Amino acid sequence: MGARGRELFGLLPVTLMITAGFTAVLISQTSGSQINKVTLTYGGIFLGACLIGHIFIRARLPHADPYLYPLAALMTAFGLVEIYRIDQSLAWKQAVIFGIGLGFFCVTIMLLRDIRVLERYRYTIAIIGILLLLAPRLPGIGKQVNGAYLSVGVGSFQFQTAEFAKIAIVIFLASYLNDVRDVLVRGRLPRISMKHLGPMLVIWGAAMLMLVVIRDLGSSIMFFGAFLALLYIATNRLSLVLPALAAFLGGAWFFANSTPHVQDRVDSWLHPFSQKLYDMPGGSYQLAQSLFSQADGGLFGRGFGEAMLTQTNGQPIVPAAHTDLIYAVIVNEVGLFGGIGLLITYLLFVSRGFKTATLASDGFSKLLAAGLSAVFALQVFVIVGGVTKVIPLTGVTLPFVSYGGSSVVANFVLLALLLIVSDRARRGRYAESGGLMR
Amino acid sequence: MNRQIARLSLIATLLILVLAVFTARWSVIDATALKNEPLNRRPLLEQQQIPRGLILARDNSKIAENRHVGTHQNKRYYRVYPQNNVFSHAAGYAFVSRGSSGLEQSQNDVLSGTAGDLGSFFDEIAGGPSQGDDIKTALDPEAQKTAISALAGRQGAIVAMDPRSGAVQVMASQPDYNPNDIPAKFAELNRQSNSPLFNRATQGQYPPGSTFKVVTAAAGLDSGKYTPDSQISGKNNKVISGVPLQNFGGENFASISLTDALTHSVNTVFGEMGEKLGKKTMFDYMTRFGFNAKPPLDYPRSQMFASGEYKNGKLLDANSPSVDVGRMAIGQDKLQVTPLQMAMVASAVANGGKLMRPHMVEKVVGPDGRTKDTIGSDEQSRVMSEKSASELNQMMRHVVESGTGTAAQLQGIQVAGKTGTAEAPGGFNDAWFIAFAPADNPKVAVAVVVEHAQQSQTGGEVAAPLAAQVMRVLLRRNG
Incomplete structure (x- = not known):
């Protein structure tokens, strides 16, 4: 079976999964009266949309990795079922967003026939990325949510700029490090001039600024983590990576002890069941509820549609169930097994991303694919780690699963970039191996 | 560069493993402790998901009954006392926000259907929503x-x-x-000085x-x-x-x-x-x-x-x-x-x-x-x-x-x-x-x-x- 055949085959279980998921939710919510028409309609529409994407890949990127796309579809399907279960009206919007995401996916593939075009615009892209990061802090359009500045809004339209900024910054870093890596690899440490270290200090400063100005530990970990990953790949010099990591941890420690907002976050993380922190606005309530709902899930969960989400008065028990805390709701409904299943899906996606990086022939493509995979993995770690009390909880979406237009669209663009790199990387080898490339 | 990429891939695997271990910690290993955590109101809210048994007077008139809000899995029941003040001290009250008193408290296991764990276990296997039992009182x-x-x-x-x-x-x-x-x-x-919540019939000291x-x-x-x-x-x-x-x-x-x-x-x-x-x-x-x-x-x-x-x-x-x-x-x-x-x-x-x-x-x-x-x-x-x-x-x-x-x-x-x-x-x-x-x-x-x-x-x-x-x-x- 060829790559595209495997991809198509991979979409079948995804379609079964979404049909079964909607069936379970509908049984739970309506005693099963609507199962036949509605679930089959959902399954059918979803399969149709996926097929359009698949046909597009078949036409434009015939050699691309066959697993990335079905894995992304699987996560989207999982998210749609869970969001439908939380709030039906949001699921409709999310389905539309999925369509828009697919649109952006196709447009990206059409515009970027050669990924290396991006290198030419790296400073423009860097500036756009930084502007996107800072936009939520701008008066007039910036919106503060839970003490963090994460989105811009015009009227009812909300836009989480960090989701796109992460792609822009990775593109810039990949291109920049590809350029200067020879100097960084060969130069003895004292000799490496400020000309080459300077931009890195700027990036460190930007990460710290994000912590203080945007007040978002999550994004800060993602960006700086991606930077460290790329620095390591480009130079293989721990003598550069470790001091940078130390500088980041030192800065984070300093802000944790001096900035009240960050300090409260850390306290709420360490002591979620303290009554004072629990009652404090923006305190540990979210984390406590997240842990309670995971405890309620147990090994196998309550079943799709069975978790308790609201009280008598209609107030939610689990805040931000469809965005930040969606992983807790998933564990509540499908248990530890379901949670680990989802984590394995992410692991496979990230592994295929890194695999793409190893297959790529040019430095920029390697760094870009590895950087995108790293930032994706870090985003999963930041939000799932926050929800499971590994690190302080910050508002980042769970890629492809959480509700939210910016997140879904940005991740489909990320997927498109990975597939473009992959197609080119495997095209050569496909030819060499006489078409038997796995 | 491929060796570094492979190492990073390993680090990503380890990070996701940490997430799996922590998920196991909260959902299975520490689950009982979390369910008993005083801030966790889920056990109380769960009682709202099943209709509580009725409290009936001697003439079968209802002293306590249920209303509900929401539908399907969002359905929540709450107590209504159609005879208002008449049986306030005898029957008491039961609300998630304020706890319970009177018969509502002493008969909670029966009314909430949690009396006899075996019964509710089989109810759960059978998949049917469990329901509390009614109590018929001698109150006239x-x-x-x-x-x-x-x-x-x-x-x-x-x-x-x-x-x-x-x-x-x-x-x-x-x-x-x-x-x-x-x-x-x-x-x-x-707060009221004449203590309306105090049942003089059983607690009054004269x-x-x-x-x-x-x-x-x-x-x-x-x-x-x-x-x-x-x-x-x-x-x-x-x-x-x-x-x-x-x-x-x-x-x-x-x-x-x-x-x-x-x-x-x-x-x-x-x-x-x-x-x-x-x-x-x-x-x-x-x-x-x-x-x-x-x-x-x-x-x-x-x-x-x-x-x-x-x-x-x-x-x-x-x-x-x-x-x-x-x-x-x-x-x-x-x-x-x-x-x-x-x-x-x-x-x-x-x-x-x-x-x-x-x-x-x-x-x-x-x-x-x-x-x-x-x-x-x-x-x-x-x-x-x-x-x-x-x-x-x-x-x-x-x-x-x-x-x-x-x-x-x-x-x-x-x-x-x-x-x-x-x-x-x-x-x-x-x-x-x-x-x-x-x-x-x-x-x-x-x-x-x-x-x-x-x-x-x-x-x-x-x-x-x-x-x-x-x-x-x-x-x-x-x-």
Whole structure:
């Protein structure tokens, strides 16, 4: 079976999964009266949309990795079922967003026939990325949510700029490090001039600024983590990576002890069941509820549609169930097994991303694919780690699963970039191996 | 660069492994501890997901029922009390925000369907939503309303029971509250100085006054030391426990029979009896009547009070030097009793000396209408012989026929009773009356206390008519 055949085959279980998921939710919510028409309609529409994407890949990127796309579809399907279960009206919007995401996916593939075009615009892209990061802090359009500045809004339209900024910054870093890596690899440490270290200090400063100005530990970990990953790949010099990591941890420690907002976050993380922190606005309530709902899930969960989400008065028990805390709701409904299943899906996606990086022939493509995979993995770690009390909880979406237009669209663009790199990387080898490339 | 990429891929795998381990920690390993965490309100909210059993009155009218909001898996049930204030103290309330009280609290396992873990386990396997069981009580709405309107806004309590079974048919305590207001007004109700949330029938601590002479008389007759015809001096200012004791109104009686002494409530006679019987005998009979322990009523133990002699909030026993047995015998000294306890005293005499265990719940009915449990009548204690009870019964008839309790007379029905007037702080009296009827075949026993009666007013004037009203209604209904 060829790559595209495997991809198509991979979409079948995804379609079964979404049909079964909607069936379970509908049984739970309506005693099963609507199962036949509605679930089959959902399954059918979803399969149709996926097929359009698949046909597009078949036409434009015939050699691309066959697993990335079905894995992304699987996560989207999982998210749609869970969001439908939380709030039906949001699921409709999310389905539309999925369509828009697919649109952006196709447009990206059409515009970027050669990924290396991006290198030419790296400073423009860097500036756009930084502007996107800072936009939520701008008066007039910036919106503060839970003490963090994460989105811009015009009227009812909300836009989480960090989701796109992460792609822009990775593109810039990949291109920049590809350029200067020879100097960084060969130069003895004292000799490496400020000309080459300077931009890195700027990036460190930007990460710290994000912590203080945007007040978002999550994004800060993602960006700086991606930077460290790329620095390591480009130079293989721990003598550069470790001091940078130390500088980041030192800065984070300093802000944790001096900035009240960050300090409260850390306290709420360490002591979620303290009554004072629990009652404090923006305190540990979210984390406590997240842990309670995971405890309620147990090994196998309550079943799709069975978790308790609201009280008598209609107030939610689990805040931000469809965005930040969606992983807790998933564990509540499908248990530890379901949670680990989802984590394995992410692991496979990230592994295929890194695999793409190893297959790529040019430095920029390697760094870009590895950087995108790293930032994706870090985003999963930041939000799932926050929800499971590994690190302080910050508002980042769970890629492809959480509700939210910016997140879904940005991740489909990320997927498109990975597939473009992959197609080119495997095209050569496909030819060499006489078409038997796995 | 590929080696570094492979290493990074490994690091990503390890990070995701950490996430899996932490998920396992919260969802499985520490799950029980998290479920018991006080901030975790899920167990409480879960109870809202199943309809709680109904609380039904004797006539099958609903005392507590359910409404719901939301649909399907968002459906939440909450309690509604269609009879408003009428059964506020007896049935209590149950709300997630404010906890529960009364029968709602003591019968929670039955009402929430969590009684018997095996049953709910099979329910869960079967997949059907579990449901609480209904409870049918002995509470009589008409008699209860009569009791409430008889109290007419005065602070006090009325308890009535069927002496043959121990079924509590009336439990009225004033002031009361509307249980439907609990979620919104709990703090306000809790603050009010007249304590509307406090059930005076089971928790009120009153000196029993002369109603306690029934206990003393029972001890005297049943111990064989006295007969209804025993002649005892009723002289005013007789020295009891080293201190002169006065009769009501300073009345002087020559040597009179025990029957006459009860009829006219002569303090000095019963004071002497108490001294002669001694603490041990008196405490023995008190315990048989149910004093010195919380009543075995199917009501929350935290909302019941053990009647007896108290000093500094501690229950005294027969060996305590603080007990003045002569004054205790006339219902003074350090006695603190509940209306429920005094209804049990009347009930034991009425039922031939056999005290039936008081209870409110008669039947447990499953969601399918099947009776799961019937609470029969069982004996709490044999207080005195049938002969002693019959003698005491006769004596108490005289109280209503020609003594201090004539206001409790009923047309065509012979009533037996005993009045009590206890001095309360602030120059007021607590007016008491305990009674049963018909005297020759008792079907109802009652205790009434009205707080804050004027100093000139007695239990016979204030409380006896209330007892008569409640008994009249219950006799018609108890048939």
